[in-house]
Amino acid sequence: MTVDPADDAMLERLQRGAFEYFLKAYNPRNGLVADTMREGAPSSIAVIGFALSAYPVGIERGWMERTEAVRRSLVTLRFLMGSDQSGSAHATGYRGFYFHFLDMELGTRVWLSEVSLIDTGFLMAGVLTAATYFDADTIEERELRQLANALYRRVDWRWAQRDGGAVTHGWKPECGFLNYGWEGYSEAILLYVLGLGSPTHALTDESFPAWTVTYQWENLYGHNFLVAGPLFIHQFSHAWIDFRGIRDAFMREKDCDYFENSRRATYVQREYAMRNPRSFTGYGADCWGLSAGDGPQAEARSIAGRNQTFYGYAARGVPYGPDDGTLCGSSTLSSLVFAPELVLPALRALEARSGTNDPSLIRASGFNPTVAEAGPNGWISPGEFGLDQGMIVLMIENYRSGLPWRLGRANPFVRAGLHRAGFKGGWL
Structure with missing residues (x-):
């Protein structure tokens, strides 16, 4: 893919800066990675999955030695394999799944968090990425692959499937399964693919249709x-799975695929910002992207005749x-693979507003120009969030080289899960 040199330099700056998050937020004693750079933040198992996925990118880009990436990955995988899987209130996980948030030093559950299905899915995506990339016949890389394979095989996906249908959101030792499941289109497409591809505790064939019927x-x-x-x-599932040209039964009926669907969603996001129906400051053709993220807790104010809270x-x-006027620059960037013709101008505009040496509008978890009293660019989320940085690293790399997608295509469990979900065509 031919990229304008100035744009390529911009992407290099943003991607390398995001990659460095995983160097700073890593605990060398157990391999856990912090959820955010804010003081006292716990580890997030999803962010660990992004870290494991980012290390191969760092190697290929020359930002990290292969031996160092293997060493870091082994520390993480050894901890995960040996951690407490009893499911007690102070354990690390249960039935191969993991509590959403873990103490950075002890590796035990914090914040009364749930055993999280989707976050374990992101973790396992990173585990499988590492297993596929580190293919050398060395003692260390053989151990890495063995640990990764054992961790994935240990996950009891079937246990979390309700009545043969959709998969639950999570489980807590205090109350059992949560009352809601993964129904309605969401990032859980990755969860279903990994659950269907398991050679040991797979979801049943009914799980994927039970999910898509709620679309x-x-x-x-x-x-x-x-x-x-x-x-x-x-965006999230697309960080690891190349959905271009492959279709399940739902998408075959619509003459579409999930990649094209995300491209259309990107255009809808931009159009919404251009129309700006709620009259927020800053929204426009090159300033868009509503997603999950941090936002201000400013005082309510009158906007276009209504009382607006934050x-x-x-x-x-x-x-x-x-x-509430809050945009997420990292989510704008993460649509790069779907619609570079929209995203690159938006990134240039955001850099122009903040300066090339200040990536905060793009890498922060959120910014809100309407809260103008907070600074010249409005309110900007303090610190960095690991999920945002992970998506920046992987989605820029998918745009630049396609490495994460190639690793996903090469993994037999991902391929098996896609086949069982009914995907056909394209690279499958």
Whole structure:
């Protein structure tokens, strides 16, 4: 792919800066990675998955030695394999799954968090990425592959499937399974693919149709697509799986695929910002992207004749909201593979506003120009969030070289899961 040299330099700056998060947020004693750079933040198992996926990118880009990446990955995988899987209130996980948030030093559950299905899915995506990439016949890389294979095989996906249908969101030792499941289009497409591909505790064939039957297909701003309001939903699974040209039964009926669907969702996001129905400051053709992320907790104010409150951390989306004027630059960037013709101008504009040496508008978890009293670019989320940085690293790399997609295509468990979900065509 030919990229303008100035754009390539911009992407290099952003990608390398995001990659360095995983060097700073890593605990060398157990391999855990912090959820955010804020003081006292716990580890997030999803962010660990992004770290394991980012190390191969760092090697290929010359930012990390292969031996160092193997060493870091082994520390993480050894801890995960040997951690407490009893499911007690102070354990690390249960039935191969892991609690969402873990103490950075002890590796035990914090914040009364749930055993998280989707976050374990992101973790396992990183585990399988590492297993596929580190293919050398050395003692260390053989051990890495063995640990990765054992961790994936240990996950009891079937246990978390409700009545043979959709998969539950999670489980807590205090109350059992949570009352809601993964229904309605979301980032859980990765979860279903990994669960269906398991050679040991796979989801049943009924699971994927039970999920897709809850989809909502609409026409918005002239685009027919599978609706999900927050932008991240159209991106996260695509960090590891190349959905270009492969279709399940639902997409065959719609003469579409999930990659094209995400491209259309990107156009809908931009169109919403251009129309700016709630009259927020800054929205426009090169300033868009509503997603899950941090937001201000500023005082309410009158905007366009209504009393506007602010939501703090929230999953914002279009066109139905919630929307409080907060945008997520990392989610804008993460649509790069789908619509570079929209994303690159937006990134240039954001860099022009903040300066090339200040990537905060792009790499922060959120910014809100409407809260103008917070600074010249409005309110900007303090610190960095690991999920945002991981998506920046992987989605830029998919745009530049396709490495994460190639590793996903080469993994037999991912391929098996896609086949069982009914995907056909393209590279399959």
